[in-house]
Amino acid sequence: MAKLYVNPKHQLGHINPEIQGHFSEHLGRCIYEGLYVGENSDIPNTNGMRNDVVEALKEMQIPVLRWPGGCFADEYHWMDGIGPKETRKKMINTHWGGVVEDNSFGTHEFMELCRQLGCKTYVNGNVGSGTVQEMSEWVEYMTFEGVSPMADLRAKNGHPESWKVDYFGVGNENWGCGGNMTPEYYGNLYRRYQTYVRNYKKGQEIFKICCGPNVDDYYWTEGVLKTTHDHAEKAHGFMNGLSLHYYTHPDGWEKKGSALDFDEEKYYKTMKKTLYMEELIKNHGAIMDQYDPEKKIGLIVDEWGTWYEVEPGTNPGFLYQQNTMRDALVAGINLNIFNKHCDRVKMANIAQLVNVLQSVILTEGEKMIKTPTYHVFNMYKYHQDGELLESYVETEEIGHKDFKVPNLHESVSLGKDGRIHVTLNNLSVTESYDIDAVFTETDIKGVEGTILTGEMHAHNTFEEPDAVRTEKFDQVEIGGQSLKFTIPACSVLHLALEI
Numbered sequence: 010m011a012k013l014y015v016n017p018k019h020q021l022g023h024i025n026p027e028i029q030g031h032f033s034e035h036l037g038r039c040i041y042e043g044l045y046v047g048e049n050s051d052i053p054n055t056n057g058m059r060n061d062v063v064e065a066l067k068e069m070q071i072p073v074l075r076w077p078g079g080c081f082a083d084e085y086h087w088m089d090g091i092g093p094k095e096t097r098k099k100m101i102n103t104h105w106g107g108v109v110e111d112n113s114f115g116t117h118e119f120m121e122l123c124r125q126l127g128c129k130t131y132v133n134g135n136v137g138s139g140t141v142q143e144m145s146e147w148v149e150y151m152t153f154e155g156v157s158p159m160a161d162l163r164a165k166n167g168h169p170e171s172w173k174v175d176y177f178g179v180g181n182e183n184w185g186c187g188g189n190m191t192p193e194y195y196g197n198l199y200r201r202y203q204t205y206v207r208n209y210k211k212g213q214e215i216f217k218i219c220c221g222p223n224v225d226d227y228y229w230t231e232g233v234l235k236t237t238h239d240h241a242e243k244a245h246g247f248m249n250g251l252s253l254h255y256y257t258h259p260d261g262w263e264k265k266g267s268a269l270d271f272d273e274e275k276y277y278k279t280m281k282k283t284l285y286m287e288e289l290i291k292n293h294g295a296i297m298d299q300y301d302p303e304k305k306i307g308l309i310v311d312e313w314g315t316w317y318e319v320e321p322g323t324n325p326g327f328l329y330q331q332n333t334m335r336d337a338l339v340a341g342i343n344l345n346i347f348n349k350h351c352d353r354v355k356m357a358n359i360a361q362l363v364n365v366l367q368s369v370i371l372t373e374g375e376k377m378i379k380t381p382t383y384h385v386f387n388m389y390k391y392h393q394d395g396e397l398l399e400s401y402v403e404t405e406e407i408g409h410k411d412f413k414v415p416n417l418h419e420s421v422s423l424g425k426d427g428r429i430h431v432t433l434n435n436l437s438v439t440e441s442y443d444i445d446a447v448f449t450e451t452d453i454k455g456v457e458g459t460i461l462t463g464e465m466h467a468h469n470t471f472e473e474p475d476a477v478r479t480e481k482f483d484q485v486e487i488g489g490q491s492l493k494f495t496i497p498a499c500s501v502l503h504l505a506l507e508i
């Protein structure tokens with residue numbers, strides 16, 4: 010019997026809803042087809058946005074959406090995407106799939122999508138191939154209200170009111186596709202570009218995100234912070250976040266492996282690589298602590314998730330992959346890790362929202378399916394805005410001889426609904442475990458359980474959209490300040506507890 014200890018008397022930090030954020034790039038069928046079909050489409054839409062997708066994302070309580078990239082962001086010139094659609098520039102998306110980008114989805118459409126979703130906006134600016142003036146004018150266009158060339162242009166384009174930009178990324182992957190820069194060079198550019206990301210409205214200050222490292226590039230973190238920190242200390246609002254990108258590639262970058270065709274060894278390797286996220290957060294966090302001991306700068310994990318080979322027969326530049334129970338576990342583990350490090354991790358954005366990499370939704374024409382990853386987000390939404398509680402689960406080592414992992418993985422919060430929310434993952438593909446959960450000085454008065462479980466390859470298809478779906482989990486025995494239950498193999502469990 011494994012013990013799960015929860016101390017509801019000890020709150021460890023606030024869980025920003027944005028920890029469950031998402032990312033949508035002009036890549037493959039994410040924006041076009043996945044989110045935006047245009048007003049004249051036969052697919053039911055509101056102002057061009059797919060109604061079915063918007064409805065599903067609202068149910069999942071999507072808290073924030075990042076756009077327009079990714080690598081695309083550092084090639085994106087925002088003025089190409091405003092004004093009458095017929096006159097917008099048509100061009101080739103050279104980075105992703107070599108298809109025509111007609112710019113029919115631009116700033117106005119992104120803001121309209123976020124309005125429909127009721128989520129915060131995270132716009133990523135172009136440092137790699139854009140000018141300071143271009144970035145500055147974009148911010149003016151989106152957020153300035155009053156007499157100004159950009160505010161006038163926005164009004165002329167049909168939107169007199171300004172929008173709220175909650176988060177702004179000053180470049181993306183500037184160590185790579187965003188300009189192949191050195192940390193010192195980028196650090197200096199960051200100082201310059203961010204100066205013109207002006208805060209025009211009191212009470213609507215923009216959260217500025219500096220481009221951080223890829224995986225374990227501690228040299229980048231150190232170099233960028235060394236170049237900027239003297240200013241960061243002095244200037245309020247100079248840097249609010251530093252990004253981190255880490256994808257789970259089970260077989261390495263070169264040979265990524267299949268989303269559907271994998272064995273137990275590959276499964277456990279995927280789990281092990283996913284758990285590495287915690288080490289990255291700790292290590293980059295330790296460097297940040299040297300420059301920012303009060304943790305004023307958030308770590309923003311704005312790209313994470315599994316990255317496999319594309320589905321056979323699909324455009325290699327579209328990054329379209331299926332999603333199984335293995336991905337559900339990857340999502341559950343990452344979201345638990347982010348919760349546990351909510352003192353430093355202020356936002357995270359899974360890549361990507363629809364039809365690209367570890368998506369929560371897949372579409373085919375007018376059809377739409379929710380992936381196992383969707384269901385995990387839908388179960389975890391109760392942690393949003395909660396207070397992290399001290400918790401610990403006794404584990405044993407399982408897995409493949411070269412890829413050992415703990416069998417169980419948890420996080421617990423006190424939700425804003427007043428209930429305790431436990432999310433527990435069973436990583437074993439074969440074993441179920443008996444759990445004895447103990448709650449310090451807290452009587453449990455009722456339990457509502459939801460489970461997502463299945464064979465590791467289980468996934469949804471357009472023919473069988475509900476092969477993997479959540480089910481009620483009611484085999485929980487309440488005993489005063491403890492609970493007893495059995496968690497099945499390969500599962501993600503959510504328990505909501507009345508106290």
Ligand code: AHR
Nearest residue numbers: 078079080081181182360
């Ligand atoms: O998400 C796909 C790509 O991965 C993004 O465009 C880029 O930032 C990262 O390398």
